[in-house]
Amino acid sequence: xxxxxxxxxxxxxxxxxxxxxxxxxxxxxxxxxxxxxxxxxxxxxxxxxxxxxxxxxxxxxxxxxxxxxxxxxxxxxxxxxxxxxxxxxxxxxxxxxxxxxxxxxxxxxxx
Numbered sequence: 001x002x003x004x005x006x007x008x009x010x011x012x013x014x015x016x017x018x019x020x021x022x023x024x025x026x027x028x029x030x031x032x033x034x035x036x037x038x039x040x041x042x043x044x045x046x047x048x049x050x051x052x053x054x055x056x057x058x059x060x061x062x063x064x065x066x067x068x069x070x071x072x073x074x075x076x077x078x079x080x081x082x083x084x085x086x087x088x089x090x091x092x093x094x095x096x097x098x099x100x101x102x103x104x105x106x107x108x109x110x111x
Contacts, residue, residue: 035100043093050088055081 058080061068072080 031104032101035097035104038100039093039097042096043089046092047085047089051081051085054084 058072058077062072062077063069
């Protein structure tokens with residue numbers, strides 16, 4: 001049992017389209033890649049800031065607040081910090097990509 005060779009070859013060569021992309025399509029692809037990279041950069045910066053902004057109060061609270069000292073173990077502290085960082089990354093990356101795509105959208109005003 002296996003994949004027939006013609007299906008396997010078609011699946012393997014699916015990226016090599018027989019059609020040649022127009023310069024406008026190439027530009028759209030490049031704009032999309034640029035927007036994605038811009039979103040990743042902005043998300044990483046936001047995640048780093050959120051990591052510090054959530055780590056400092058969490059670690060201070062664990063050392064000084066009796067309830068936090070008794071109930072927040074190392075795993076809980078890591079979850080609090082990482083949840084803030086992950087949320088900041090995805091929210092910022094999404095907003096940045098959408099804003100960049102909106103900026104690069106070309107609408108046909110005559111239609």
